[in-house]
Amino acid sequence: MAKKLNKKGQLIYRRLFAFFAIFTVYLICIMLITSCEQKSNDEGEDTDIKLYELRIAMTEAAGNLPAMSVVDGSMESGEELFPYLSDLSYELVDDYFFSYSSDGSPYELAVILLKDESNAKFAAQSLDEHISKRVATYSTYKPGYADAARKASVVSYGRCVALIMCDDNDAVKEAFRSYLEN
Amino acid sequence: MNNVSEKTLEAGFLPGPGDGKTTPRPLGKAIYIMLALVLIVSATAAALGVVSILGIKNVNSELRDMDGEIIRVGEFIEHATGIIGATQDVAQEDDVTIGGRYVIKSTRAISDAYITKDTSALDDKQKETLSMASAILDSIIKDGMSKYEMALAVYDWMCANLKSDEGVIVAIPTTTEDCDNPYGVLKYHNAVCVGYATTYRLFMQMLGIECMVVHDSWLSHTWDLVKLDDGKWYHTDIYMDVGEGNYKNFCMNDTLAAMGHTWNKDFFPAANGMEYCYVYKNAVPVTDIFELPTLIKKGSEDDVTALYYSFSSLDARTYQMIETMMSLISSYFGSYYRYDYDGAQIYADIYGIGEMSDLIVDRPVPKSLYWDWIGGPNGEYIMRISITKQENSNYYELTEEEYRQIQEAVTDVFDDNQNSNVISAEICYISRDNAGPYYIVMSGGCFYIVYTEPLGGAYVGSIISIDITNADYIYLGGVEREFPDYGFLPIEAEIYGANVWLEGSPIRG
Numbered sequence: 059m060a061k062k063l064n065k066k067g068q069l070i071y072r073r074l075f076a077f078f079a080i081f082t083v084y085l086i087c088i089m090l091i092t093s094c095e096q097k098s099n100d101e102g103e104d105t106d107i108k109l110y111e112l113r114i115a116m117t118e119a120a121g122n123l124p125a126m127s128v129v130d131g132s133m134e135s136g137e138e139l140f141p142y143l144s145d146l147s148y149e150l151v152d153d154y155f156f157s158y159s160s161d162g163s164p165y166e167l168a169v170i171l172l173k174d175e176s177n178a179k180f181a182a183q184s185l186d187e188h189i190s191k192r193v194a195t196y197s198t199y200k201p202g203y204a205d206a207a208r209k210a211s212v213v214s215y216g217r218c219v220a221l222i223m224c225d226d227n228d229a230v231k232e233a234f235r236s237y238l239e240n
Numbered sequence: 241m242n243n244v245s246e247k248t249l250e251a252g253f254l255p256g257p258g259d260g261k262t263t264p265r266p267l268g269k270a271i272y273i274m275l276a277l278v279l280i281v282s283a284t285a286a287a288l289g290v291v292s293i294l295g296i297k298n299v300n301s302e303l304r305d306m307d308g309e310i311i312r313v314g315e316f317i318e319h320a321t322g323i324i325g326a327t328q329d330v331a332q333e334d335d336v337t338i339g340g341r342y343v344i345k346s347t348r349a350i351s352d353a354y355i356t357k358d359t360s361a362l363d364d365k366q367k368e369t370l371s372m373a374s375a376i377l378d379s380i381i382k383d384g385m386s387k388y389e390m391a392l393a394v395y396d397w398m399c400a401n402l403k404s405d406e407g408v409i410v411a412i413p414t415t416t417e418d419c420d421n422p423y424g425v426l427k428y429h430n431a432v433c434v435g436y437a438t439t440y441r442l443f444m445q446m447l448g449i450e451c452m453v454v455h456d457s458w459l460s461h462t463w464d465l466v467k468l469d470d471g472k473w474y475h476t477d478i479y480m481d482v483g484e485g486n487y488k489n490f491c492m493n494d495t496l497a498a499m500g501h502t503w504n505k506d507f508f509p510a511a512n513g514m515e516y517c518y519v520y521k522n523a524v525p526v527t528d529i530f531e532l533p534t535l536i537k538k539g540s541e542d543d544v545t546a547l548y549y550s551f552s553s554l555d556a557r558t559y560q561m562i563e564t565m566m567s568l569i570s571s572y573f574g575s576y577y578r579y580d581y582d583g584a585q586i587y588a589d590i591y592g593i594g595e596m597s598d599l600i601v602d603r604p605v606p607k608s609l610y611w612d613w614i615g616g617p618n619g620e621y622i623m624r625i626s627i628t629k630q631e632n633s634n635y636y637e638l639t640e641e642e643y644r645q646i647q648e649a650v651t652d653v654f655d656d657n658q659n660s661n662v663i664s665a666e667i668c669y670i671s672r673d674n675a676g677p678y679y680i681v682m683s684g685g686c687f688y689i690v691y692t693e694p695l696g697g698a699y700v701g702s703i704i705s706i707d708i709t710n711a712d713y714i715y716l717g718g719v720e721r722e723f724p725d726y727g728f729l730p731i732e733a734e735i736y737g738a739n740v741w742l743e744g745s746p747i748r749g
Contacts, residue, residue: 142340162411196409197458214317214319
């Protein structure tokens with residue numbers, strides 16, 4: 059067809075050809091990007107998890123809490139303090155927060171945001187071990203706190219694994235679930 | 241024709257069979273742009289639709305854990321929690337980490353330096369530790385002391401001069417620096433259990449007494465094993481006794497220590513001595529259980545925090561009587577007050593905390609009483625009593641109305657038939673023909689009546705009712721009053737000539 063065109067026509071033809079070539083590449087890129095986003099949207103209600111907001115939601119749901127101290131992954135000492143919560147390798151952790159009673163009473167709220175949710179089970183096990191250690195500590199130094207510590211819960215949703223130790227674990231679990239589902 | 245062709249050629253198209261008209265250039269460009277935009281939008285929409293239709297997914301969307309179990313994305317999972325039962329114990333004494341933070345370190349270098357008088361191998365911190373420890377021993381150890389006496393002297397000093405660092409129970413501990421070694425303990429007088437245990441061991445080793453630091457099976461607590469004059473080992477947990485110094489955890493054998501501790505018995509030596517068990521050495525033999533209230537009251541008034549009483553034999557009935565008595569006595573520690581019905585004076589319970597004139601300002605610190613039983617080395621039964629101060633408890637005084645409500649609520653439920661359980665008229669019915677006074681000590685439906693005359697008996701049980709309508713007079717707080725027109729009597733009411741129906745068993749006739 060190009061041979062049938064004059065020079066001007068050939069120029070236009072080439073421009074159109076280039077346009078459609080670029081357009082085709084664009085189409086392919088769009089499809090690739092879209093498929094990735096589709097995967098994320100299918101699997102990741104967690105694409106926009108803000109641990110700060112989650113902590114606020116869980117803290118409000120817990121009701122009356124004593125004065126709490128908080129450490130999280132954004133702190134300079136975040137990685138150094140993480141082992142007080144979990145013996146999970148920090149390389150597996152995307153972010154975390156650990157809110158605990160400043161006076162040592164059995165009130166703790168923590169969430170570990172994993173890089174890969176396939177490690178959720180292991181993170182949960184580490185939090186279970188944390189509870190065991192707290193019970194042992196209380197049994198020795200403050201026996202009156204041990205029962206409350208035993209009632210602590212560990213729950214997970216996607217990449218998030220939470221430790222809940224307070225007077226109303228169920229309310230905090232619901233807040234945890236609601237935030238991540240929405 | 242040529243003009244048309246030229247224009248057409250300019251547009252880039254061959255002249256066609258039309259009327260020779262050509263599209264102006266700007267309009268052609270606009271069409272191109274519009275067409276491009278339409279195509280781009282359509283392509284994007286189509287891409288989304290194609291992906292949706294074909295269900296294109298990441299190949300890793302089906303996640304599996306290490307065991308191959310599929311983890312469903314977005315699933316809320318509640319994990320079962322439970323105490324990990326397996327012990328984390330380690331079979332060694334030193335270099336063990338307790339509570340994930342505190343390390344048991346040997347102090348042999350310091351104690352050896354004390355014995356050999358050679359401090360050349362010590363660093364500055366160790367020298368300072370040695371200096372502080374030496375000064376303490378010089379002040380509390382006397383020549384000729386037995387090992388037991390030296391162990392006791394050090395225990396007394398540590399309990400009196402050190403305090404527990406409560407930061408140990410915080411999730412991220414806030415304990416002070418060096419709270420887990422003798423340097424910090426002796427310098428700042430603030431310690432966690434590791435600090436107490438290693439410091440006590442240092443003192444013992446300086447005195448030439450064999451001593452080991454024992455850690456529990458959870459790696460959460462430490463105490464000491466000391467070898468005394470009889471060549472046997474004894475447990476001492478100073479941390480648990482600090483502040484009170486009640487010897488409850490001083491010189492225990494394995495049996496006594498096991499009541500509150502678990503440890504690796506395969507690694508640490510057995511503590512099966514009897515001679516120096518503090519409880520056994522200091523238990524007071526009791527032959528008359530009715531001496532107990534007086535003994536306990538005196539102990540409380542003397543601020544004794546631990547009392548030990550032994551009973552050579554104990555049948556089931558006597559045991560029940562003691563338990564009932566102890567329940568009644570314990571109720572007098574801090575919880576109940578009786579009132580002067582003029583409201584001007586408030587008196588504390590006779591077995592509790594003494595007399596007060598101002599409830600708010602001069603209220604003394606309430607105490608709690610607890611007791612338990614252990615077996616003695618010769619088959620006797622030993623009752624251990626702890627009397628502790630509730631320094632910072634949320635303590636609320638009961639008002640008269642609250643006390644009355646409690647009384648009525650309990651008796652309404654438990655006193656189903658007020659006249660059906662009278663044991664016998666002879667024992668339980670105290671007629672007005674009997675001369676008084678007798679004291680009714682009452683708490684929560686239980687009473688303890690002591691007769692001065694003429695029956696000379698005592699009863700323990702529940703007061704069903706007290707009919708005081710025909711009482712001659714009653715005393716409250718040593719002051720004669722007209723009897724009140726309500727149904728119950730406060731504690732320590734002296735009643736003359738009232739008819740009392742009781743439910744219960746006589747302790748003695």
